[in-house]
Amino acid sequence: MDLSRFPRRRYTQGVTPLEFLPNFTQALRNSCGPSGGPNVWIKRDDMLGLTPGGNKTRKLEFLVADALAQGADTLITCGAPQSNHCRATLSASIKEGMKCRFVIEERVPNSYRLDASGNNFLFRLLGVEAITVVPAGTNMLQAMQQVSDDLAGAGRKGYIVPGGGSNAIGGLGYVACAQELQQQFFEQGVQIDKIVVGSGSSGTHGGLLAGFLGNHINIPLIGIGVSRDPVDQDPLVHQEAQAVADLLGLKLTIPREAVLSFGDWWRPKYSMPNAAMVEAVQLLARTEAILLDPVYTGKIMAGLIGLARQGYFKRDENVLFIHTGGAPSLHAYEPEVLGLTGLPA
Numbered sequence: 001m002d003l004s005r006f007p008r009r010r011y012t013q014g015v016t017p018l019e020f021l022p023n024f025t026q027a028l029r030n031s032c033g034p035s036g037g038p039n040v041w042i043k044r045d046d047m048l049g050l051t052p053g054g055n056k057t058r059k060l061e062f063l064v065a066d067a068l069a070q071g072a073d074t075l076i077t078c079g080a081p082q083s084n085h086c087r088a089t090l091s092a093s094i095k096e097g098m099k100c101r102f103v104i105e106e107r108v109p110n111s112y113r114l115d116a117s118g119n120n121f122l123f124r125l126l127g128v129e130a131i132t133v134v135p136a137g138t139n140m141l142q143a144m145q146q147v148s149d150d151l152a153g154a155g156r157k158g159y160i161v162p163g164g165g166s167n168a169i170g171g172l173g174y175v176a177c178a179q180e181l182q183q184q185f186f187e188q189g190v191q192i193d194k195i196v197v198g199s200g201s202s203g204t205h206g207g208l209l210a211g212f213l214g215n216h217i218n219i220p221l222i223g224i225g226v227s228r229d230p231v232d233q234d235p236l237v238h239q240e241a242q243a244v245a246d247l248l249g250l251k252l253t254i255p256r257e258a259v260l261s262f263g264d265w266w267r268p269k270y271s272m273p274n275a276a277m278v279e280a281v282q283l284l285a286r287t288e289a290i291l292l293d294p295v296y297t298g299k300i301m302a303g304l305i306g307l308a309r310q311g312y313f314k315r316d317e318n319v320l321f322i323h324t325g326g327a328p329s330l331h332a333y334e335p336e337v338l339g340l341t342g343l344p345a
Ligand SMILES: *Cc1c(COP(=O)(O)O)cnc(C)c1O
Pocket: 054, 055, 056, 084, 085, 164, 166, 198, 199, 200, 201, 202, 203, 204, 205, 293, 296, 297, 324, 325, 326, 327
């Protein structure tokens, strides 16, 4: 597939590593009982560019290029108080000499604190121009449009980046990742049997799916929901994958059965810690010295661990975990991640 006809900025030099995790694989296998566990590999998208990287960096390469093509001087986006996406968008705006404004959705009333740690601290350090805090359930697109209108009134031009950077243009970032993976599998001589990927605003899962189908890569993608059960998540992923395929002009109908996700690891709520997340974060840190995060990748890896213990993966199957980043928010959850507080299973 030819991605070169889409404008793209680059925020990472080269490709992110594809690595085997020997110590983690052994520890997981020891906890899986007689059925044994899979070989676990990792795609280090936590090592992408932008203070620090994560999956939003790949989407922003195409979204910011589009903003520049439209003559925008300010990026406007939205997210939760510890949004990795907001931090990465701000970071991209700095590289481009643009300004950046956020609309932050306070999902728990009065939970937003200007002096909070983690990504919130980085918003201030990196110099966000303005933050509008709105209550849960606010129409975020409308709130961002209001910011854009205010800027227009001052003779400026805003560009609205959707939540999570997940639209057809943003999804191209994960089509690029699919192509990068295809080349790495070939060059490293690795045969991956299944891929575990986080599924939130769905640009990552949906973009990868469109990229895999478009490139005839037949490795099943297993989404782990971070905020929704499959009944709500799968249609979003399907819609995103179809929008990406259409933008690419693939003349491809995404089969509904190509979308698969599990919703068992995100509870009690989006961004609220649980015990399985803590186990996953600690296990990867203590076997491979790789940091996961409490909101996304800790729960996603908990899904991989849980599925392995249920015997979902065959012994010695090669399972690839896509590390989508997020480590800055670890610092906003230190006591929970160290196991110093009681948590729901
Ligand atoms: C945003 C995010 C995800 C979810 O990706 P989507 O493309 O929104 O589905 C996963 N992991 C991390 C660290 C994220 O910041």
